[in-house]
Amino acid sequence: MPAAGRSPLQALADELHGHPQRRQIERAVVSLLQVARQEKEEQEWRLIAGCLADISEALEVFRPRRGARKISVFGSARTRRSDPCYLLAEAVARQAVQAGFEVMTGAGAGVMEGANSGAGCEHSIGLNVDLPFEQHPNPYVSACHDRLLYFRYFFTRKLFFLMESDALVVMPGGFGTLDELFECLTLIQTGRTSPIPLVLLCPPGDEFWKVWKRNVHHELASRELISPEDVDLMVEASSAEEAVAKICRFYRVFHSAQLGQDRIELLLNAEVPRALLPELNRSFADLLDQGAIQSGEGVDDNGLLRPCLQLRFDKRRVGRLYQFIDHLNGLDLPASSALEHPAERVPTGSQP
Numbered sequence: 001m002p003a004a005g006r007s008p009l010q011a012l013a014d015e016l017h018g019h020p021q022r023r024q025i026e027r028a029v030v031s032l033l034q035v036a037r038q039e040k041e042e043q044e045w046r047l048i049a050g051c052l053a054d055i056s057e058a059l060e061v062f063r064p065r066r067g068a069r070k071i072s073v074f075g076s077a078r079t080r081r082s083d084p085c086y087l088l089a090e091a092v093a094r095q096a097v098q099a100g101f102e103v104m105t106g107a108g109a110g111v112m113e114g115a116n117s118g119a120g121c122e123h124s125i126g127l128n129v130d131l132p133f134e135q136h137p138n139p140y141v142s143a144c145h146d147r148l149l150y151f152r153y154f155f156t157r158k159l160f161f162l163m164e165s166d167a168l169v170v171m172p173g174g175f176g177t178l179d180e181l182f183e184c185l186t187l188i189q190t191g192r193t194s195p196i197p198l199v200l201l202c203p204p205g206d207e208f209w210k211v212w213k214r215n216v217h218h219e220l221a222s223r224e225l226i227s228p229e230d231v232d233l234m235v236e237a238s239s240a241e242e243a244v245a246k247i248c249r250f251y252r253v254f255h256s257a258q259l260g261q262d263r264i265e266l267l268l269n270a271e272v273p274r275a276l277l278p279e280l281n282r283s284f285a286d287l288l289d290q291g292a293i294q295s296g297e298g299v300d301d302n303g304l305l306r307p308c309l310q311l312r313f314d315k316r317r318v319g320r321l322y323q324f325i326d327h328l329n330g331l332d333l334p335a336s337s338a339l340e341h342p343a344e345r346v347p348t349g350s351q352p
Contacts (some may be wrong), residue, residue, distance in 0.1 A: 054151050054156035058151075058160045063149065068101065069166035071167045072104040072168050073111065074105075075110060078174075079114070088239075106129070129154055129157050164322065167273060169243055170198065189318050190318075194257040198234040199237050201240075202238065228319075250342075251269070256300055265310050266309045268308055271307035272331065284320070287305055293309055319347040
């Protein structure tokens with residue numbers, strides 16, 4: 001709280017002294033002041049205040065949990081507890097926790113409830129949303145007060161689903177589930193989010209995703225509305241073990257990506273021998289916009305130095321980038337602890 005006689009803006013100015021993100025904060029304040037000059041209506045300011053409150057509360061929940069990777073599970077709230085999809089959601093969450101991941105859901109019923117049940121309160125994060133009709137969080141996440149968020153708006157909720165997710169598991173669902181799936185695919189395909197694994201999961205014998213992929217991709221690819229390799233932005237699985245194994249494989253060698261204006265750095269868990277670079281450049285020459293794939297070092301989001309591959313790639317070829325990452329993850333590299341713990345964003349004992 002600001003001291004007596006000092007406004008919140010004066011207190012903010014004092015606290016900004018020496019802040020590492022001072023320029024960004026000043027830009028945000030300037031933007032608010034520009035809006036304030038034009039907008040006088042309560043509705044507009046209720047929207048702005050609600051967005052900022054959503055962001056502030058979400059950052060507080062996620063801040064202490066950045067060390068572990070998180071898997072978001074999407075699916076229908078109408079799925080009954082006796083449905084094979086509910087049981088599979090429980091199983092995939094249980095497998096994810098055993099592999100070291102935390103599990104995020106929309107905190108509702110159906111598939112979301114199944115996933116929170118499988119993960120348990122201590123490994124679940126629920127991103128609920130306030131609706132005109134009251135949506136109660138499921139009983140498996142409602143008791144997790146420091147792990148349950150109530151968003152005022154769908155768009156801020158979606159922002160944090162994508163910003164905090166390290167993997168996506170999508171199970172059969174209706175409009176809401178398909179909306180989340182297409183939103184994720186759009187952000188991945190356009191390079192607005194770092195590459196993450198997206199798994200389409202349904203029980204053995206269930207043709208939901210096979211039919212969906214056949215219809216959607218046949219029509220889109222045949223009209224050249226997507227690139228043929230865009231089908232590799234997602235993979236299918238029919239068991240919990242298979243889904244989690246595919247997510248773990250995605251992070252075997254690949255750790256994360258730093259997206260720059262004109263290039264991308266693929267941060268790695270282990271160094272790719274320089275002797276392999278000529279072969280990589282030959283096999284993936286069509287991925288490059290210009291130049292060549294080069295090895296180097298980069299700093300991840302936790303300030304840790306990692307080996308990396310640097311390249312300027314054609315941003316319309318994100319599906320081809322996924323094929324490149326899959327190739328890297330299949331390389332026969334010397335065993336190391338970094339390769340054996342794909343669920344860890346930060347190695348144990350290395351938290352800054």
